[in-house]
Amino acid sequence: MVTREVKVSNRAGIHARPAANIVKVANKFNSELYLEKGTMKINGKSIMGIITLGATYQSTLTMICEGPEEEEMADAIEALFQNRFEE
Amino acid sequence: MSEFTILDLLDLDLKEHNHLSLVCIAGRTGLSRKITTSKISRPGLPLSGFFEEFSNNSIQVFGRGEQAYLQKLEAEHNLASIEKLFKYDIPCCVFCDGADPSPRFTALAEETGTAILKTSLLSSDFSRRLYQTLDEVFAPTQTIHGVLVEVYGIGVLITGESGVGKSETALELIERGHRLISDDTVRLRNISDNFIIGMGENPLLAHHMEIRGLGILNLANLFGVGAIRDRKQVQLSVKLEPWDAKKNYDRVGEGSLHDHFLGIAIPMVLIPVKPGRNIPVIIETAARNERLKKLGYYSAKEFDQSVLKWLESESARNMYNINEETH
Known part of the structure; x- marks a missing residue:
């Protein structure tokens, strides 16, 4: 299991397009992805789940990857957050 | 909270x-x-x-x-x-x-x-x-990955891994006139250790659904206000899983399975999914059966009683036959 903190650095926060991006990348790996914000923990392979997190600009999320490709998955998702979802 | x-x-x-x-x-x-x-x-x-x-x-x-x-x-x-x-x-x-x-x-x-x-x-x-x-x-809460629908008045929580067809099943149920409470993320609340209430995580985003190939849909607009509900008690848990030929599924329906959410036991049915199985109909039937159980009628038990009665009367008849042969 890999647990990392990621910060939302795009101004608009995680809306539909970034959420779809996360799911697209996450589905490439044979591992589970969970995102946590406060008391909420959701499945990172579900668009509606990620949107309901209500991740606003500058908020911090905890990313949990579990499975055979957890390291690669964590790196890929972290890169998405760092690139501000290309926004 | x-x-x-x-x-x-x-x-x-x-x-x-x-x-x-x-x-x-x-x-x-x-x-x-x-x-x-x-x-x-x-x-x-x-x-x-x-x-x-x-x-x-x-x-x-x-x-x-x-x-x-x-x-x-x-x-x-x-x-x-x-x-x-x-x-x-x-x-x-x-x-x-x-x-x-x-x-x-x-x-x-x-x-x-x-x-x-x-x-x-x-x-x-x-x-x-x-x-x-x-x-x-201040009730204890838990967020669950699943779909909550109301089927014939029974709150049915559908869970299963992503891609197993939860949302598609829910969509078919709504099409058949049942109601959606929340898709994908369901917030469960334990109300005074008595029952579980399920609702959407965020009232602004509730009643939306993501269907692969179509994107995000607003169910309230598509199906009308009769197709949605804000909250509902969870009374039946339905677990969808890919068909496993080696696994033993409930064939009689003793209904002994239970799922536990926030310390409260909820009756559970495990439904194997494979192409050609009409899952929404199975869920509708499970909900009807659950209602019958609430009224005190257990289909599987009643059936078994009938079988026992029949066997008994048959054996009584056989007694006659045996007696006649000996006379």
């Missing part, structure tokens, strides 16, 4: 018989104070000077009795206990029956930055509603 302030209480969207009809009339700076308990305090004893065991972290509700006592204290210029009451870090004071506090009382509240709220409800009615509301606010 991490933090719950007076402002959150005023913001709660409560309807009809749950409505608290609260307005803030003084001490707005105190609206950010936190409520940490679902207990309610009637401050009769503290006002008379007895502060032992004073629940100072609860909301202080002033009914007619307390209001009359306040008037008496003020008429006697005996303000010591009122001043002492405000020295405690109380969340807020609520005046019931639409009564207004005296200017002296309001001034003290403003000084200490304590919010004063007013409601038109009677104190007994208000206390009951407030207790119910706070009980729900």
Whole structure:
């Protein structure tokens, strides 16, 4: 299991397009992805789940990857957050 | 629930018989104070000077009795206990029956930055509603990855790994006239260790659904207001899983399986999914069966009783045949 903190650095926060991006990348790996914000923990392979997190600009999320490709998955998702979802 | 302030209480969207009809009339700076308990305090004893065991972290509700006592204290210029009451870090004071506090009382509240709220409800009615509301606010919650639908009046929580077809199943159920409460993320609340209420995580985003190939859909607009519901008690848990030929599925229907959410057992059915199986029909039937069980009729048990009765009568007939042969 890999647990990392990621910060939302795009101004608009995680809306539909970034959420779809996360799911697209996450589905490439044979591992589970969970995102946590406060008391909420959701499945990172579900668009509606990620949107309901209500991740606003500058908020911090905890990313949990579990499975055979957890390291690669964590790196890929972290890169998405760092690139501000290309926004 | 991490933090719950007076402002959150005023913001709660409560309807009809749950409505608290609260307005803030003084001490707005105190609206950010936190409520940490679902207990309610009637401050009769503290006002008379007895502060032992004073629940100072609860909301202080002033009914007619307390209001009359306040008037008496003020008429006697005996303000010591009122001043002492405000020295405690109380969340807020609520005046019931639409009564207004005296200017002296309001001034003290403003000084200490304590919010004063007013409601038109009677104190007994208000206390009951407030207790119910706070009980729900402080109830243990859990967020679940699944879909909650109401099928024939039964709250059915559909879970299973992503891609197994939860949303598609729910869509078919809605098409058949059932209701969607929430897709994908369902917030469960344990209500006084009695039952589980499920609702969407966010009322603004509820009743939307993501269907692969179509994207995000607004079910309320597509299917009308009859296809949605805000909240529902979870009465049946349906687990979808890919068909596993080696696994033993329930073939008789003894209904011994249970799922546990927040410490409460919910009847569960495990449904294997494979192409050609009509899952929505199976779920509808499971919901109907669940209703029958609630009425005291257990299909599998009744069937077994009939079989036993039949076998018994057959063996009685056989006795005759045997007797005839011997004579």
